[in-house]
C-alpha cells in the first residue's frame with residue numbers, strides 16, 4: 549500500500565492548510581504542501597477528495613451521498629427488490645443490522661441504510677476511511693440525509709479480520725463482504741474511481757481470510773459480492789448464488805450452523 553499524503557490546492561489559505569493538517573493527523577497520514585504529482589488526498593473547504601495530481605482529467609474521487617446518482621437510486625431504485633436487498637434477506641417491514649466489513653466508499657452500505665438497515669462499516673485503508681468519514685459528516689449536515697443517516701451508518705477504521713473476531717458490539721444479522729477482486733483487463737468501463745482504487749489499494753489478496761470470522765459472527769447470513777465468474781471466497785460453496793449482470797451475490801446461511 550502506498551503512502552498517500554494529504555495536501556491542499558495551490559495558493560491555499562492558512563485555514564485550509566490547518567484543516568488539511570488536522571485531517572492528516574486524524575488518519576495517521578502525512579501532510580505535504582506544494583505537491584504536483586502522484587496520488588494524494590486534497591483537502592478542500594467543502595470536502596476531501598482523492599486525486600491523481602498529474603492527471604487532472606481523471607477527476608476527483610469523493611464520497612457524496614447526496615449526489616444525483618445516489619439520490620435517484622434511493623428514491624426511484626428497486627427498493628427491497630434490489631439484488632443486494634434480496635441477497636441480504638431484507639423483506640417487508642424488516643430492518644436488518646448489517647456489518648459491511650469491506651466498506652470502501654460506502655455505496656453498498658448507503659443503499660442498505662437507505663432501505664432501513666442499520667449498517668456498521670469497517671475499512672482498513674486510512675485514505676478510504678478518511679474519504680468515507682468525510683462523506684458521512686457532510687451527509688449528517690444535509691437537510692434530508694441528516695434526519696436518518698447518522699443513526700444508520702457508522703464507520704470503524706480497522707482490519708476486518710481482527711474486528712470481526714473481537715466484535716464487542718451487538719452481533720449483526722448479516723456480514724456483507726465485497727473485497728477488491730483483480731480485474732483481468734483494463735477497459736474504459738472500469739470507472740475512474742475503480743482505477744484510482746486499484747492504483748491505491750491493489751487487489752485484497754487476503755480476502756479469503758474474511759469468510760471464517762464473518763460466518764462465526766453473523767446471526768443470519770454472510771453475503772459476498774463477487775464479479776460474475778469469479779471463484780467462491782475461500783473456495784467455499786454458498787447455499788445460494790444470485791447471478792446478476794456483472795456481479796454475483798454468494799449467500800451463506802449461518803442460522804443453519806449446527807454449533
Ligand SMILES: C[S@@+](CC[C@H](N)C(=O)[O-])C[C@H]1O[C@@H](n2cnc3c(N)ncnc32)[C@H](O)[C@@H]1O
Pocket residue numbers: 649650651652653654655656657670671672673676706707708709726727728729749752755758
Ligand atoms: C471493492 S471495495 C468495497 C466497495 C463497497 N462495497 C462500495 O459499495 O463502495 C473493497 C474495500 O474493502 C477494504 N478491505 C479489504 N479487505 C479488508 C479488511 N480485511 N479489513 C477492512 N477493510 C478491508 C478495501 O480497503 C477496500 O476499500
